[in-house]
Amino acid sequence: MKRRDIVLASAGATLGALPAWAQTPSFPKPGSTIKYVVPFPPGGLTDVMARTVAQKLTEAWKTSVIVENKAGGNAQIGAEQVAKSAPDGSSLLAITLTHAANVSLFPNAPYSLTKDLRPVALLAGSPMLVVVPTGSPVKDFKDLMAIAKSKQLNAGSSGNGTPPHLTMALFNDLNKTQMTHIPYKGGAPSMTDLIGGQLDVIFSNFPESIAHVKGGKLRALAICGLSRHPMVPDVPTAMESGMPGLYVENWTAAMIQAKTPDAIVDRYSREMIKIMFSADVEERARQQGFRVSPKGAGDFAVFLKSEIERWNRIIRTAKITAT
Structure with missing residues (x-):
């Protein structure tokens, strides 16, 4: 069947x-x-x-x-x-x-x-995508896990209680860290500040960041899905990168x-x-x-x-x- x-x-x-x-x-x-x-x-x-x-x-x-x-x-x-x-x-x-x-x-x-x-x-x-500016010292998801434990990072979102905020909170819970949450009124302005370097990371809605990843303005560290995504096949899942619990769609x-x-x-x-x-x-x-x-x-x-x-x-x- x-x-x-x-x-x-x-x-x-x-x-x-x-x-x-x-x-x-x-x-x-x-x-x-x-x-x-x-x-x-x-x-x-x-x-x-x-x-x-x-x-x-x-x-x-x-x-x-x-x-x-x-x-x-x-x-x-x-x-x-x-x-x-x-x-x-x-x-x-x-x-x-x-x-x-x-x-x-x-x-x-x-x-x-x-x-x-x-x-x-x-x-x-639609799986969440973890993204940083291309000039960030954070090169991959394992870097993010380690640096978040040694340095206070700022994580943007499209607002309090939104999926990006919840995904960040889940990351903190799993990684035993405390990123500083910076809420915005929507995904677009948060992306603008991330690209400009005012933010360290965003656990973003896939469609809000994928064009910037494809355009070279952001680096994708991991995808919070069950498997890799065909639009970014080289980006590993959070599970592959050492955090199996960070599954958010x-x-x-x-x-x-x-x-x-x-x-x-x-x-x-x-x-x-x-x-x-x-x-x-x-x-x-x-x-x-x-x-x-x-x-x-x-x-x-x-x-x-x-x-x-x-x-x-x-x-x-x-x-x-x-x-």
Whole structure:
């Protein structure tokens, strides 16, 4: 059995045995509109992935699937909108690692990720890339591990509680060091200062740094993935470099209002996995830096729980706050 066939079979099995009538719901209704809410500004990887999936859903179901950007509140505004939407499958939410961390960063949020929303599918992940200026004395990842123990280093990020910040905190936890965290309002300004030498290192989102690595302005020390990345095949993984625990992917996934019927969730889950395994989408995703390894609703639920628990521990250990 092929890998995609196994995953597709898993997608159906994860929701349990549904009665025959529930396996073919009249969803979506002809002429209806589905909102795919992205709680980030347009143009980012999550937005690009959502638009790709929305287009494919539109083509497959002959209905209108529209991406709606609802940025703000550390990705909580859009999430709250879907959490409080009608449980009829008409609203989807794009989520990332940020939402798993938000469970700990915002304990008094106006919605509950785990109670007001339910998993639909995990789509893909983009590994974090550890980068330094090309003129840095840090030549490889083992250098970084050693120098961080003997000298106070400054590590930039796109903001408090963001994936680059969390990855840095995980590095500190594993390496028993204390880098100084310098938060920025976004990834671009932090990259500018890293290139200019005002920062020592960034545990960056892959798409924010890869062009600078290719252009010779930054040196990539390690990739925080399961394997080397085809866009930078000479860059070893953190595991190869002596830190197997530094595995971090900024993944993207879909959730839906918690009371949405199983049959609708199952239909979304199966179709999204099929979309991710289609040749054109899989290739496009890889070119954007993603590792394509989708999971159905049940497997994604297990993964999401583990991510929430993992980052809760790091956030508490590093005493990370959202501000």
